[in-house]
Amino acid sequence: MEGIHTSGGAASPATSGRPGTAGESYKRKRSGAEFESSPGTGGDGEGEEEEESRKRQPGVKRACNECRQQKLRCDVVQDPFTICSRCNRLKLECKIESNFKRVGKRSKHAEMEKEIERLRRNLHQAQVQGYVVEDDVEIESPAAPNGMYSRSSQSYMGSDEAVSSLLHLKQGGSYNMPRIVKEIENVGLTEDAINHLFNEFWCCYHPWLPFLDPSQTPEAYYQQSPLLFWTIITVASRRYNIDPHLLTNISGPFTRLLWTAVGEVPNNHYVVKALCILCSWPLPTSTTSTDPTHILSGVMMKAATGIGLHRPSHTQDFSRVSVDLNKEQLHDRVVTWAVCNIVAQSIGTGYGQPASTLYDWTLAIRPGEDGPFTLSPELEARLQIERFCDKVSKEMYSNASDPRGVAGDELRAMLTRVYRREFNELKVSILSQQNLSPIVRLHVVAAGLHLRLSAFFDSSTTQGYMDDLMGLWRAVLAFLDLVFELESHSVDNEMNNGILRYATNYIRQMIVAACFALLKLTSSFFAKEIDFERGRQLFHRTIQAIRNMSIINNDLPWRLAELMVQMWNGARVEARSLASQMVNNEQSSSEIRTIIDDSLQLKVRCRMSMSLVFDTIWRWREEFQAQGRGNLEAAAKNPTNPESAAESSASSTHLDSTLMPAAHQIQNQLLSAAGAATPNSSLPSASMLSGSLGYNGESNYEVFDPLNWMLDGLVDFPYSYAAVQGLEANGMG
Incomplete structure (x- = not known):
């Protein structure tokens, strides 16, 4: 030796x-x-x-x-x-x-054992402070199940070197620690988590707005724009079952990244793509006052025109350097510009606001042409639908002679007939195409509902008033029937518990509008003209659909659904009181019909087709203001059942007694101010849904969002749940 x-x-x-x-x-x-x-x-x-x-x-x-x-x-x-x-x-x-x-190896091993013990103590301390380890994963595990790591929690785990050494010791020297490849502030993602989230986006969200390229890798999207990459991740995290806390954790960092990117003046169309996606699936919020979607829509359009997307073949006119685009690059910008207009129009329709769209030569229809300016059949159909919605909004709700912008009764009646024919032609043209998805069909019938909601602006003297109401009823049925048909089909095909869970914000808003229309029509004199039982069942089913579309507990869809249920139950209680009063007074049906004809007309008329939603809540707000405040905390935590309104008024509602006016007050208000319904009617008019409680003069019409005012504290909705608190703590409040 x-x-x-x-x-x-x-x-x-x-x-x-x-x-x-x-x-x-x-x-x-x-x-x-x-x-x-x-x-x-x-x-x-x-x-x-x-x-x-x-x-x-x-x-x-x-x-x-x-x-x-x-x-x-x-x-x-x-x-x-x-x-x-x-x-x-x-x-x-x-x-x-x-x-x-x-x-020396022996001393190194001794130090490693000490490090293991210290890491165990720190892990226990992190769990005590609220950090969650899924499925009792031990710190020695080579990979966490969700692939997501919080940098703030890593401070409890010691240095990366210590963890690496620990894994090296426990696994015979193989370094298998999951590597964080992308991180935003305190949230890091492994490659497996990123791939899973991107696959979730392509499978569930992308079909609603198909304009990105699924063949591109996540890294390619990150290189194009970090904002685009994190937007896809954030949208996909809405229903990410592997880590239900990811959306809450990432919302704050993503929001700060978003406004930083906007503040730096976007100079590439990949940022515009990110805004298109975010406006279609905005971050959940519990109140309209914190929803920046309408603002971001304007930023999206201005950023697009600022870099010349509306003139894609002359991009150099908007750049300091010469730009020479090939065919693929030119087509990419044309598609992005088309999607900008589709998204901007849907936001305008869904929020009841003027849309900042620009339909010009770039988006002109070119039959038979195949080139960079040609869109896919899916996007071309969507663009045609949004063009139609734009015409309806501008012609019916942009009257320069009216302070609220609404066209007069005669002009509106004429426009309704004209656009009704145009809509039928559009519907036949689009639905005759075999290569379009059912989502396009859904947007077609949503456009028909947008047109028909103008019936609530009519007065009883408008020509064809009852026909317009019947047309609205059919449009509501057509839209909701198709919604549930698609939902049932997707559930049968095991598509992640239904397609509605991934629908855009616009579709959810149209479902809410249809549900309010059902509530108003079935709570009025018009109930005797329709199949009330079908309307009742459809209302209950729609409420459940809205609740299922909720992302977190007590967000805006959840609260709106709860509010509509309370209004439904309250209207049924009042209806029974009115029916009893009508029997005692022996009112004739002709007298009743004459008195209540104008009860469906709107007072809030500045929110285009969405005025129905804001008007109904305004009236409910007036009822609360007149009768006092109620406490709906129990109802928000334990959702009210629409069927809870039994025949007995004592057990028919979950509302606090302070929310419901006394029977004689209801009777006097309705009989003196607006009349009452026929005793044969299934559901007579309720004061909060009819025109009986006015605004006490135009001077009381304050300039603020009535939906926001209603849901921001008047009814004491408890939106201090942990989920919402997490969003607010991360910068969403």
Whole structure:
């Protein structure tokens, strides 16, 4: 053992490739117990220090650091420096340092055991403070199940080096710790989590707005725009069952990234793409006052025109440098501009606001042409539908002669007939195409509902008033029937519990409008003209659909659904009181019909087709203001059943007694101000839904969002749940 022989010739102990000498070997035998006493001391280290103190013999070579650590033969050449074969083979850093000291394995293992114990304590402390470890995952696990890590929680786990060393020890030296490849502030994602989220987006969300390229990798999207990458991740996290907390954790960092990108003035169309997606699936909010979607829609359109997307073939006119686009790049910008207009129009329709759209030469229909300006059949159909909605909004609700912008009764009646024919032609044209998805059909019937909702602006003297109401009833049925047909079909095909869970904000708003229309029509004199039982069942089903579309507890859809249920139950209670009063007074049906004909007309008329939603809540707000405030905390935590209104008024509603006016007050208000319904009617008019409670003059019409005012505290909705608190804590409040 003392001598070392090689194939290249004999080598004496003094001239071997080992850094020590024969004397060093003898000393190592004599003091073996000291060899691994502590890192860098004893054993080989003492021999090296002793050897360094002597004058080295000519020709003695010094091993590199890596070989010295492993006590292996080294063939490094110092002059000229040539790395050793072992470092070259293992891709290690080959270097020689005079002050290098070996680290003893035993002491290293002891330190690792201490580190393990410290990490266990810190993990327990993190769990106590609220951090969640899914499925009791231990810290030694090579990969967390959701692939998402919070940088703030990593402070409890020690350094990355400690964790790596721990995994190295526990798994026989293999480094399998999941690597965070993308992070935004305190939220990090592994490659597996990113791929899963992107697949979720392509499968569930992309069909609603198909304009991105699913074949591109997540990294390619990140290189194009970090905002676009994180927008896709954020939207996909809405229903991410693997980590239900991801949306809450990422909302704050994403919101700050969004406004930073907007504040830096977007200068590429990938940021515009991100805004298109975000406006279609905005972050959940519990109140309209914190919903920036309408603002972001304007930013999206201005950013698009600022970089010349509306003139894609002349982009150099909007750039400081010459821009030469190939066919694919030109087509990408044309598609992005088309989607901008589709999204902007749907936001205008859904929010009851003027849309900042621009339908010009770039988006002109070119039959038979195949080039960069040609859109896919899906987007072309969507663009035609939004063009129709734009015409309806501008012609019916942009009257320069009216302070509220609404066209007069005669003009509106004429426009309704004209657009009714145009809608039928559009519907036949689009539905005759075999290669379009059912989602396009849904947008077609939603456009028909948008047109028909103008019936609530009519007065009883408008020509064809009852026909318009019947047309509205049919449009509501057609839209909701198709909604539930698509939902049932997607559930049958096991598409993640239904397609509505992933629908855009616009579709949800149209469902809410249809539900309000059902509520108003079935609570009025018009109930005797329709199939009330069908309307009742459809209302209950729609309420459940709206609740299912809720992203977090107590967000805006959830609260609106609860409010509509309370209004439905309250209207039924009042209806029974009115029916009893009508029997006692022996009112004739003709007198009743004449009195209540104008009860469906709207007071709120500045929100286009969405005026119905705001008007109904305004009236409910007036009822609350007149009768006092109620407490709906229990109802919000335990959703009210629409069927809870039994025949007995005592058990027919969950409303606090302060919310419901006394029976004689209801009777006097309705009989004196607006009349009452026929005793044969299934559901006579209720005061909060009819015109009996006015605004006490135009001077009381305050300039604010009635929906926001109604839901921001008047009814004491408890939106301080943990989920909403998490969103507000992360910058969404």
